Amino acid sequence: MAFEPGIRRRQMVVGNWKMNGSKQENTHLLAEVMHSWVPLTQVDVAICPPFVYLPQVADTLQGSGIVWGGQSINPNATGAFTGEVSARMLSDFDAAYVIVGHNERRRLRGESDQYVAEQFLAAQREGLIPILCVGESEEAREAGHALDAITAQLSVVIEKAGIGAFANAVVAYEPIWAVGTGKSATPQEAEQVHKHIRQLFGDLGSQLTLLYGGSVKVHNAAELFALEDIDGALLGGASLDAKEFLAICRCAEQASHKG
Ligand SMILES: O=C(CO)COP(=O)(O)O
DSSP: OOOOTTOOOOEEEEEEOOSOOOHHHHHHHHHHHHHHOOOOSSEEEEEEOOGGGHHHHHHHHTTSSEEEEESOOBSSSSSSOTTOOBHHHHHHTTOOEEEESOHHHHHHSOOOHHHHHHHHHHHHHTTOEEEEEEOOOHHHHHTTOHHHHHHHHHHHHHHHHOGGGGGGOEEEEOOGGGTTTSOOOOHHHHHHHHHHHHHHTGGGGGGOEEEEESSOOHHHHHHHHTSTTOOEEEESGGGGSHHHHHHHHHHHHHHTTOO
């Protein structure tokens, strides 16, 4: 897939289950999703469960049009890395995507921009599409440095992978202060950062799939998706509720007619 000027970007909704679920809960959630699922022509939909539930999710979603992915990877393909999972292993389960650089991993596991860039490259080597998360802290925003923080995070990956690599990548803007807090960025705040990110990619910016994440719920999804530079959402909490998840997917489908 190459950047092609004039080709309209698709909308996308990704559910990041984080460390939630059980075999039984997943069975119920997925059954409810599948029961009301109507394949969408304009929206790519993916679910990223915890690693151990990947086979369960893959078996259930097979052939549905909803694809699946991982929440992180180790950049190495194999080896003595206890507790880690590689991009190759995700590919083995036909994963389409992998989230890299989520702020919870950056914070809890000390993942640096350099490390995230290695994960990004490892994902692409194995044919996965990385969903690269970037986002500023509350302090950075209050100090007026939000855009600088985003630029710094993205620059390391661009430098290592090259701008062209983003033809097969998704970028998700997730302001740290909006994740799991119920306090979403306003549409204007999100749009400003999304515009900035597109500018960083020069000519390719207009073709980049760019998601917003951070307390997206059905009540604010339509307003966010209506904006020119927002192509959909990376959902946390809302992806654990089938009705909410499906309603947000439908909002994305409606938004695909914008512009
Ligand atoms: O971190 C997120 C998705 O990766 C967003 O989480 P919430 O939607 O729960 O705020």
